[in-house]
Amino acid sequence: MGIITKLATLTTLTSLATAWLPKENKSINSTTGTNLFETSSKIRGVNLGTQFIFEPWIAQTAWSTLSCKNQASEFDCVSSLGQDAADTAFAKHWDSWTTEDDIAKMVSYGLNTIRIPVGYWMYEELVDKSEHFPRGGLEYLKRICGWASDAGLYIIMDLHGAPGAQTPGNAFTGQNAEKPGFYTGENYERALRWLEWMVKLVYSVDEMRNVGMVEVVNEPVQEDGMASSMREKYYPQAVERIRATEKKLNINKNDYLHIQTMDQSWGSGDPNEFLDDLTYMAYDDHRYLKWDTSVEASHDSYISTSCGDKRDSNSPNIVGEWSLAVPDDVEGSSDWDPSSNTEFYAKWFAAQVHSYEKQQGWVFWTWKAQLDDYRWSYQDAVKAGVIPKDLSKLQNPCS
Incomplete structure (x- = not known):
């Protein structure tokens, strides 16, 4: 049973769900020409960062509680603690980092989407003896x-953490890999098996009935021989294997999942090639002005850049990661201090919402952090009055 059919059984939530879920034939509809802040058809969401792939910089206190303080990634921590101790420690984290109250709060704030970063090691059969994950x-x-x-x-x-690590030196892959090892036939195959496994779960596990999109990596x-290999070999096989799994499960084509790749503006080439x-x-599409050196770090420049942003290198496009973070060399200065510049950050x-809702919408990075800095934490930004609890109250700063 596909997501739209399954959601229909949630009679008390039908009006909420059908207002923004993919419409006829699950194609994502544009609302071009409507008031962006009055439509509910756009994706408005948050990432569950550090829930299932721990990024130590987001939550040093929780990382230390896991006895991982001096470790760079989950792989390193599990290697240090030993498998059984790590399994116990991470279970406590998974149990507490995102709660049912968090989900209720998201809904009360007008959010309609969550993006869940997970690692391939959640499908435990894919993990070989040389790899160490909770x-x-x-x-x-x-x-x-x-x-x-x-x-x-x-x-x-x-699929945030791919087999072999899709990028080096990043804990978001689950390991602090010296070199990216994902771009091989063997690891492509492991990722493809993960996709098949996930698709089967979506259609067979009732709790997962609202998964409507799977991101393949x-x-x-960015653009080099590995990216070319991924576009030529992995992407087509990912689409083929997901659709073949749905066909084998006798899923109506109208109820197929959306398949998501990074867009062309990410720098890995045209995903449709x-x-x-x-x-x-x-x-x-991931949009962090923090790391865009072509944009002058000033309040006026950031507002004008975001107001004029065209995030349309592929369509339908979702800005799946963005924040209010600014460059390291200015983030602690008085001009950018979060406590004294709430009007600017609001x-x-x-x-940013104005521009990203010209496309299909957005997913903020992230819902929760232990940084004492709302620029990376949606719930903390709401508490600070930077993000309204009612998103319909947003004023368009670009008109």
Whole structure:
């Protein structure tokens, strides 16, 4: 049973869900020409960063509680603690980082989507003897998906940590890999098996009924031979294997999942270059002015840049990661201090929403952090009055 059919059984949530879920034939509809702040058809969401792939910089206190303080990634921590001790420690984290109350709060704030970054190691059969990751995460993933589905939230399942690591030196891959090892036939095959496994779960596990989109890999390397290999070999096989799995399960084509890749503006080339079937494709754009050295670090420049941003290198496009963070060399200065510049950050948030809702919408990075800095934490930005609890109250700063 596909997501739209399954959601229809949630009679108390139908009006919420059908207002923004993919419409006829699951194609994502544009609302060009309407008031962006009065439509509810756009994706408005948050990432569950550090829930299932721990990025130590986001939550040093929680990382230390896991006895991982001096470790660079989950792989390193599990290697240090030993498998059984790590499994116990990470289970406590999975149980507490995102709660049912968090999900309820998201809904109360007018959010309609969560993006869940997960690692390939959640499918434990894929992990070989040389790899060290925490085990037991699947039951917690099902639980969170169940809470989200009950609440009417749309779910994007994101393969954030790919086999072998798709980019070097990043804990978001689950390991602090010296070199990216993903771009081989063997690791492509492991990722493809993960996709098949995830698709089967979506259609067979009731708690996962609101997963409507699967992202095949997060933030791969940018344009080079490895990116070309990924576009030519992995992307077409990912589409083929997902659709073949749905066909084998006798899923009506109208109920197929959206398949998401990074968009062309990410820098890994045109994701559609070798694809023959673009049915229900979607694209992920990550927009962090913090790392865009072409943009002057000033309040006026940030507002004007965000107001004029055209994030349309592929369509339908979702800005799946963005924040209110600014460059390291200015983030602590008085001009950018979060506590004394709430008016600017509120205006910049609205400017980004204005531009990203010209496309299919946005997913903020992230819902929760332990940084004492709301620029990376949606819930903290709401507490600070930078993001309104009612998104319909947003004023367009670009008119």
